[in-house]
Amino acid sequence: MAEAFRFRILQHGPAGSLARESFKPADPKPGWVRLELKAMALNRLDLWTTEGIPGYPLPLPITPGCDGAGTLEAMGEGTVLPPGVELGGSVMIAPGLSCGVCPACLRGDDMLCASYGVLGHICDGTAATHVLVPAANLLPIPGNWSFEQAAAFPLVFLTAWEMLVYKAALRPGETVLVWGGGSGVGSAAIQLVRALGGTAIAVVGSEAKAMQCWDLGAEHVIIRGDLKALSAKVRDLTGKRGVEVVFEHTGAATWTTSLVVCARGGRIVTCGATTGREATMDLRALFAKQIQIRGSYMGRREHLWTLLSLIQRNPTNPPFRPVIDQIFELSAYPEAQRHLEAGQGFGKVVCRI
Numbered sequence: 116m117a118e119a120f121r122f123r124i125l126q127h128g129p130a131g132s133l134a135r136e137s138f139k140p141a142d143p144k145p146g147w148v149r150l151e152l153k154a155m156a157l158n159r160l161d162l163w164t165t166e167g168i169p170g171y172p173l174p175l176p177i178t179p180g181c182d183g184a185g186t187l188e189a190m191g192e193g194t195v196l197p198p199g200v201e202l203g204g205s206v207m208i209a210p211g212l213s214c215g216v217c218p219a220c221l222r223g224d225d226m227l228c229a230s231y232g233v234l235g236h237i238c239d240g241t242a243a244t245h246v247l248v249p250a251a252n253l254l255p256i257p258g259n260w261s262f263e264q265a266a267a268f269p270l271v272f273l274t275a276w277e278m279l280v281y282k283a284a285l286r287p288g289e290t291v292l293v294w295g296g297g298s299g300v301g302s303a304a305i306q307l308v309r310a311l312g313g314t315a316i317a318v319v320g321s322e323a324k325a326m327q328c329w330d331l332g333a334e335h336v337i338i339r340g341d342l343k344a345l346s347a348k349v350r351d352l353t354g355k356r357g358v359e360v361v362f363e364h365t366g367a368a369t370w371t372t373s374l375v376v377c378a379r380g381g382r383i384v385t386c387g388a389t390t391g392r393e394a395t396m397d398l399r400a401l402f403a404k405q406i407q408i409r410g411s412y413m414g415r416r417e418h419l420w421t422l423l424s425l426i427q428r429n430p431t432n433p434p435f436r437p438v439i440d441q442i443f444e445l446s447a448y449p450e451a452q453r454h455l456e457a458g459q460g461f462g463k464v465v466c467r468i
């Protein structure tokens with residue numbers, strides 16, 4: 116049997132500062148299962164977990180990694196499996212963990228549970244050959260998708276779906292400005308906007324990324340540069356109206372511009388702050404334009420089943436699919452973290468296991 120190994124954050128440090136160690140995968144407790152992982156995908160959260168978040172102590176040492184796919188190799192006593200999932204079968208993981216018994220969980224708002232957390236952030240995650248997860252977090256892999264595609268799917272599509280459908284309540288015909296169109300969540304958002312009947316204006320950092328955004332279905336692509344020029348371009352593209360929805364995850368560097376380009380009665384939805392977490396804003400713009408600002412973090416686990424059913428209608432030509440930037444071997448996970456942090460790629464960074 117191949118060596119079981121995992122990466123551990125022993126103490127917080129820059130991206131890629133992890134230790135590799137051999138380990139003996141534990142047996143799952145009742146309600147939980149053990150996967151032999153075949154692929155995992157990186158997210159910004161992997162970097163935040165590694166670097167540490169001021170004011171949010173994390174349990175160290177910890178194995179990062181929120182997204183993963185593999186085969187179901189063991190289950191705890193009496194564990195019940197979700198539909199379409201069987202022992203020995205291929206599965207992907209829903210990354211959110213919650214108590215399952217509180218009022219928020221019972222009404223399906225698991226991401227509002229007081230004990231909500233993400234795999235690889237509050238407990239050991241997928242930068243490993245094996246992982247333990249609750250059976251309720253398993254989903255079948257759609258159609259003929261590879262393990263790499265399955266691993267690259269859940270976190271960013273769940274996040275983008277929650278933001279567009281529930282927080283922004285996007286209506287067909289509306290226009291959405293997607294910052295960071297080349298990121299994992301940005302590339303998911305572009306495709307979902309199109310699938311929901313909206314028009315996506317993607318913002319990217321280079322000509323090469325612009326081409327890929329067109330391919331994903333963005334109606335317009337703006338190469339980021341001078342933000343005043345970008346605002347003027349958005350005005351032109353929207354008949355001076357502005358966009359009904361701004362898809363934010365970039366934070367401090369773009370926040371002011373997000374308010375400027377947002378239409379009257381528009382919505383700004385944010386799930387991140389990659390360029391900085393402290394932003395200022397002109398409150399007159401906020402109230403005079405009657406803008407709504409909504410924060411978003413992950414999404415209802417149930418919605419991954421909705422996304423799955425949309426894919427399974429036509430798995431070979433689904434309305435959206437994960438975009439993979441680069442595939443590393445798991446042994447190069449620290450390097451994959453540094454690649455993600457450099458931000459030069461387009462789509463998801465994946466490790467094959």
Ligand SMILES: [Zn+2]
Pocket residue numbers: 213214215216217218219220221225228229230
């Ligand atoms: Zn709960």
